[in-house]
Amino acid sequence: MGEPPKPRVSSASSSTGSFSPSPSPPLPPATHPVTLVHPSQKKKKNKTKVLRVFRSVFRSFPIITPVCKIPVLPGGGLPDPHRGSRVTGTLFGYRKGRVSLSIQESPRCLPSLVVELAIQTMALQKELSAGMVRIALETEKRPDKEKTRIMDEPLWTMYCNGKKAGYGVKRDATDEDLNVMELLRAVSMGAGVLPGNSEVDGPDSEMAYMRAYFERVVGSKDSETFYMLSPEGNNGPELSIFFVRV
Template sequence: MGEPKPRVSCASSSTTDSSAASPLPSPPPPPLPRHQPVTLVQPSQKKKNKTKVFRVFRSVFRSFPIITPACKIPVLPGGGLPDPYRGSSGSRVTGTLFGYRKGRVSLSIQETPRCLPSLVVELAMQTMVLQKELSAGMVRIALETEKRADKEKIRIMDEPLWTMYCNGKKTGYGVKRDATEEDLNVMELLRAVSMGAGVLPGNSEAEGPDGEMAYMRAYFERVVGSKDSETFYMLSPEGNNGPELSIFFVRV
């Protein structure tokens, strides 16, 4: 049996217009756009002037090791991480960790939330696994690559591939990539967010109807230890006992 047809009631029977008696169905509304128009701007290329005293302090700080080849980061007796660089030569950037809950998490580094990403790395860890690690309180991610003579003129952040460790355990490989359309859409949606965590509507075609994009955004202090090491320390708001996150990029 066919489905019952919906009844059409007429407000008045005095009209003789056939279109009023048999109204045509209105066209469906257009679908909402999946992607936001990108309004992010290019990061600035200006370099800050450094005084002679500042350069002396930086050269001293460079003598401190950030990380050893086996990813054995020194830990203080109380469980804290010694941060000889913090508060010295660091510059503040915006870092965003995002990804589908059952997919790999990505790291985006921006000069400000309104700039295009200067670095996007796909990490060797599922988003929900990283969330579990962060709930424990302290996460140290190390991305290591080998030193070679042909890499002397390559910036460490331009390396295409790193071996990844999380809290001392090898998890796989981190891969640098160009920002995809979906990456830019996430950054555009979070354009007004400086710090925070939450979920964004996911791509139901790729992840199913329950797919959600989880994200965590914060300010990071970027410290250049040497040409072979850069570190990003997540900055927490004053009085906030949130998770501690440090990300190390190093040639060993």
């Protein structure tokens, strides 16, 4: 048996600016044993004071209306990266398919969240090339949801840069999702393509991916935000993903 196919990293990988694939002959996919581990269950040390600060700040944020209610930071700045928790985020999808978002504690952990977004891979590539992408996933606030974590919501209305795109759907990680995360186990930041089965699915079987560190900021029980972190000194696009109950 030969070694499993490795993900190819495009020339844009150092900037995490896009997940545009560079052409190459695809290889047959293989399902490999999953060696990803469960996220740590250790309790965070006392961060109550920090969370109170974020709650008070987020409550004061203006809301973009009428199309999309995304919290906006005064002056357009990002939060202090030392005040949130850093996670690994991966956007991946077939060239003519919808993009999925996977959140992991680290590249070696099983996904803690997988959401199928209401945008196609090629469309997201186009938005990223413009320099700034803000994705808002909104769900309705109701009394029966008081004890439901926002990340446990099954369905969100999705907006991309203020325009309604459809619905984001939370799902359990599929075998294909886990295979992708396994192939990217050694990748902390980068962009490129994974080989597909061209004999079965045709020339569009290659899967594009973009992986980066994200800063996770909890505003309240009804607001969580993920800010993509670019390498220092890099002028790549800004990507923010908002989960909100409105």
